[in-house]
Amino acid sequence: MQVTKAMGLALWVLAGTSIAADAPFTGTFSGTGRACSGGLYLRAKTVEWISTYSICKPSRYELLAKDLAVDHQRIAVRIKTRSSQCRYEVFEAEQVSTYSWDVRGYQSLEAYRKQDQPEWRNSALPERLSLSCPMVRLN
Numbered sequence: 001m002q003v004t005k006a007m008g009l010a011l012w013v014l015a016g017t018s019i020a021a022d023a024p025f026t027g028t029f030s031g032t033g034r035a036c037s038g039g040l041y042l043r044a045k046t047v048e049w050i051s052t053y054s055i056c057k058p059s060r061y062e063l064l065a066k067d068l069a070v071d072h073q074r075i076a077v078r079i080k081t082r083s084s085q086c087r088y089e090v091f092e093a094e095q096v097s098t099y100s101w102d103v104r105g106y107q108s109l110e111a112y113r114k115q116d117q118p119e120w121r122n123s124a125l126p127e128r129l130s131l132s133c134p135m136v137r138l139n
Helices: 002-022 109-113
Strands: 027-031 038-042 046-050 055-068 073-079 090-095 100-106 130-137
Touching: 027 100, 038 090, 055 090, 073 109, 090 109, 100 109
Parallel strands: none
Antiparallel strands: 027 038, 027 130, 038 046, 046 055, 055 073, 073 090, 090 100, 100 130
């Protein structure tokens, strides 16, 4: 009987962990500064990023990366529909400290995937430029 209860409890705990891992990452982020004033709104099914020079209206997204480590969370999404004033196709949010986040916008999936390559990162070509905004998570 004790073994059955212990097994049941273990399965319940594992199931809870699996459900948490599959739960959508959501958050509201506020940016400051000239280019980053505005906010990123990551919802269960849509994402929206409003900033001074780019207005990305709510769009469904494809999840590219998700790491929910306790002290260093990270998520990257690719929007499915880019509004006319939206400069970025891929958004990435990475936790820097308890409240601070680095939110980056990439003009293409290729720019996101090649961001760590020196010849790409140091390039002055317009299609390779990305935006990095310090933000605070509000929720």
